[in-house]
Amino acid sequence: MSAGTVVRSPQGEHIVLVDIGQTVVVDNDVVRVWTVQLEPGQVQPWHLHHNPYVVLSLEASPGRMDWLDGSEPRFLDEYVGGSVYRPVSPVHRLTNIGDRRYSNRLVEFKALGENRSEPLDIGPGARSVEGESAGAATTDGRVPVISHPHTTVWEVTVPAGTTVDLDLSAVPHVLSALRPVDLTEGPDGGSLFHAGGPTSIVNDTEHDARWFVVELSYLAHPATRAEESP
Incomplete structure (x- = not known):
């Protein structure tokens, strides 16, 4: 079920599903990257995920996730610089119940x-x-x-006016600036797809820049692709 699909709630109401995010900034055979941005009180209406996905938190505000099947709501309190890896899940919607803007980049x-x-x-x-690392930092400065x-x-900080060289593995990665999305800067919204191997992040501004680096480790394991569609 994709955007525009009509589903029925337990009460018999007809619901038209929307996209899982607002703007696609990267889309290829491997990943699709969305921007999600909600002002206080704003809702990302009923939608359904078809792919496991990573959420990269850019701006934090408490949220409430409601399920179309009537299950108990889930309350979220993500933090700037946090991340979540999520499975596909039933139809749901997300409401910003805080008093600040919430935004993320979502990598499918x-x-x-x-593809399966x-x-x-x-x-x-x-x-x-928050406040805990998922392991040891790499020699090029990435913190898991x-x-x-x-x-x-990982998160990596690129000091003002410098370049950080990243010694990435040979599998593809998504690199995403850890800042609110500004599509006036370009259609990628600060995200890019990297096919794998060493790369560099240049920061020519007067301020330190934080970046997410997402390794697509599953692509190194053929078992995860065994049921891909032709």
């Missing part, structure tokens, strides 16, 4: 979802914990935010 893993006959069951996924067999999400 197509090989674990829409059935989405891969990834279990509970992974969630970062979450670590899972399918993906590792």
Whole structure:
């Protein structure tokens, strides 16, 4: 079920599903990256995820997730710089119940979802914990935010006026600036797809820049792609 699909609530109401985010900033055979931005009180209406996905938190505000099937709501309190790896889930909507703007970048893993006959069951996924590292820092300065067999999400700081060279593995990565999305700067919204191997992040501003680095570790394991559609 994709955007525009009509589903029925337990009460018999007809619901038209929307996209899982507001703007696609990267889309290829491997990933799809969305921006999600909600002002206080704003709702991302009923939608359905077809792919396991990573959430990269850019601006934090308390949220409430409601489920179309009437299950108990889930209350969220993400933090700037946090990350979550999530499985596909039933139809739901997200409301910003705080007094600040909430925004994230959402990275869909197509090989674990829409490119298979059935989405891969990834279990509970992974969630970062504020103030805690998910492991040791790398020699190039990346600090792990979450670590899972399918993906590792790091944060790296690029000091003002410098370049940081990253010694990334050979699998693809998504690099995403840890700041609110500004599409006037370009259609990618500060996110880019990297095919793998060493790369560099240049910061030609007068302020330090923080970046997320998302490794698509699952692509190194053929078992996760065994049921890909032709």
